[in-house]
Amino acid sequence: SQQGEEDPQALSIQEGENATMNCSYKTSINNLQWYRQNSGRGLVHLILIRSNEREKHSGRLRVTLDTSKKSSSLLITASRAADTASYFCATDADKLIFGTGTRLQVFP
Amino acid sequence: DTGVSQNPRHKITKRGQNVTFRCDPISEHNRLYWYRQTLGQGPEFLTYFQNEAQLEKSRLLSDRFSAERPKGSFSTLEIQRTEQGDSAMYLCASSHYSGPGELFFGEGSRLTVL
Numbered sequence: 001s002q003q004g005e006e007d008p009q010a011l012s013i014q015e016g017e018n019a020t021m022n023c024s025y026k027t028s029i030n031n032l033q034w035y036r037q038n039s040g041r042g043l044v045h046l047i048l049i050r051s052n053e054r055e056k057h058s059g060r061l062r063v064t065l066d067t068s069k070k071s072s073s074l075l076i077t078a079s080r081a082a083d084t085a086s087y088f089c090a091t092d093a094d095k096l097i098f099g100t101g102t103r104l105q106v107f108p
Numbered sequence: 109d110t111g112v113s114q115n116p117r118h119k120i121t122k123r124g125q126n127v128t129f130r131c132d133p134i135s136e137h138n139r140l141y142w143y144r145q146t147l148g149q150g151p152e153f154l155t156y157f158q159n160e161a162q163l164e165k166s167r168l169l170s171d172r173f174s175a176e177r178p179k180g181s182f183s184t185l186e187i188q189r190t191e192q193g194d195s196a197m198y199l200c201a202s203s204h205y206s207g208p209g210e211l212f213f214g215e216g217s218r219l220t221v222l
Contacts, residue, residue: 004150033210042112042199042213043151088150095141095164096211098150 004089004099012105019076021102023089024069030092032065034074037086037101046074046087081108110134112214114200120220121190128186129217133202140183141211142175143199151199157183190221 004025013019025032031050035043049056049065049072056063062075076083086103090096113132121127133140139158143151154173155165159180172190177183187194197218201211 042215045210048210095153095156097153101150
């Protein structure tokens with residue numbers, strides 16, 4: 001079963017624009033993570049935000065977490081064609097439960 | 109390369125046959141996870157190990173699926189009497205025991221059941 005749902009399911013933007021993806025989840029969490037997956041490949045960890053954190057940055061990535069709303073957002077600034085991929089949020093107990101993903105297409 | 113390794117990368121089989129996938133995790137990682145992913149969906153949890161102990165199995169995992177990690181290193185996932193609905197990407201991931209923290213994924217094993 002999937003804990004999270006990403007919104008939108010698909011997103012198309014031009015290079016240089018910002019991309020925002022949202023994740024909602026159902027139960028209490030310890031951490032929330034974001035992963036990226038290129039087509040047909042394995043997932044790559046992007047960033048982890050703890051339940052007591054509200055915002056975290058890593059390079060062009062900005063993640064926010066609102067535990068009262070059980071939601072998180074991932075912002076990719078100044079997007080590049082190479083950012084084209086699927087992005088998943090994942091929440092943890094003893095194992096990670098992944099959301100349904102946002103498929104991001106960045107056009108050059 | 110010291111990443112997570114999965115073999116085979118692709119497997120095509122006929123319905124009713126048995127298949128086995130192997131995962132070699134990052135050597136110092138205690139935890140090993142199996143996920144299944146179908147097209148357009150997120151990875152779905154199947155089972156996980158801490159060292160050689162299988163700590164949890166998804167209730168979605170039928171009796172035709174079995175996983176082992178006999179010496180706490182590599183793991184195998186066997187599917188008996190495959191069905192067309194088993195067609196999916198099978199992903200393995202490992203992590204340090206502090207968990208789960210960041211997962212390191214392999215490239216996956218894609219199964220096609222004809």
